[in-house]
Amino acid sequence: VTDTLEPAGADDAMAMIRLVKGAKGHIEGSVLRYLRAAGFDALRLAHLQVFENLDRDGTHLTTLSERAAMSHQAMGELVVELVDQGYLERIADPEDGRSRLVRPTAAGLALLDRGRQHVVALREQWERSLGDATVAQVLEALTALARVCEVDSSADPPRRGRSR
Amino acid sequence: VTDTLEPAGADDAMAMIRLVKGAKGHIEGSVLRYLRAAGFDALRLAHLQVFENLDRDGTHLTTLSERAAMSHQAMGELVVELVDQGYLERIADPEDGRSRLVRPTAAGLALLDRGRQHVVALREQWERSLGDATVAQVLEALTALARVCEVDSSADPPRRGRSR
């Protein structure tokens, strides 16, 4: 019985799963830690999704929820919290009286700029730490992975019980 | 006012965030969909973490929770559910009378093999869809990214309000 911390069946496939799944957590953690250290204390992980999809001149709630691939109700609550914290405001849409726009306040723009700046720095450090490849190549590869996962033509997965 | 689905400030930094964060969801979704289509219907997303860390000859609950970076209580509940579904069983640890081992049943081994097989197929398809790079290079790059995010020497992040 192995009882180390080394994961089970540590072959290439499992390593791929772990690395891809881990990357999200690492990058999210880094951004959140940076912003909190920069004084945006009350920010929670879920709030990042709002700023990642927010236009500087305002965005409809529905558009935000679509971009973040979540329900408008869930996005609505995140927005309320950020309005309460003074980072966002809701204004009438000048082009459609029926709806409103979620727009960053001055503080929200500061947060947006600070976050982007950190991600840019992260990317630069990442680029420098890469020997034989470029970040652009890696991002291209991740795009290709998404395509492969969606198409998912692993042929027909044989059903259980009657496979041979 | 822009009102398209194109995310805000779609520059390189934001694209990087979106791609890295999206990759996890895509790969998880692909594995889960495949396994469910293969007849493992009742599987939930969280259950994958168990199999990703399970040795074929059994693993302590505590070890599983450490590998998955979660509490042993949370892992314990996932294991209970998988035992109920017939994929896992709990046996006495032959080397330590105090503890038990979580071990895949025959059905669990079938699931394990099927999942691994799919991930291998995914990796092969990904490799073929890559032009100028290899999967190994991308995985190396993701390892480097994790390191960059943890070290996080973005220098001291200037605090708010007193920056200029």
Added chain:
DNA sequence: CTTATGTCAGGGATACTGACATGT
């Protein structure tokens, strides 16, 4: 007894569905 292991109870953070309110 001390310690490792595992279970039970309660709760927090996240995001969903369904029902409803509002304004054009």
Added chain:
DNA sequence: CACATGTCAGTAACCCTGACATAA
């Protein structure tokens, strides 16, 4: 009224902390 937008209420899935039970 019909429709798009947005809010309210309840709930599901997931994981956490604290307290406790068990056995070596």
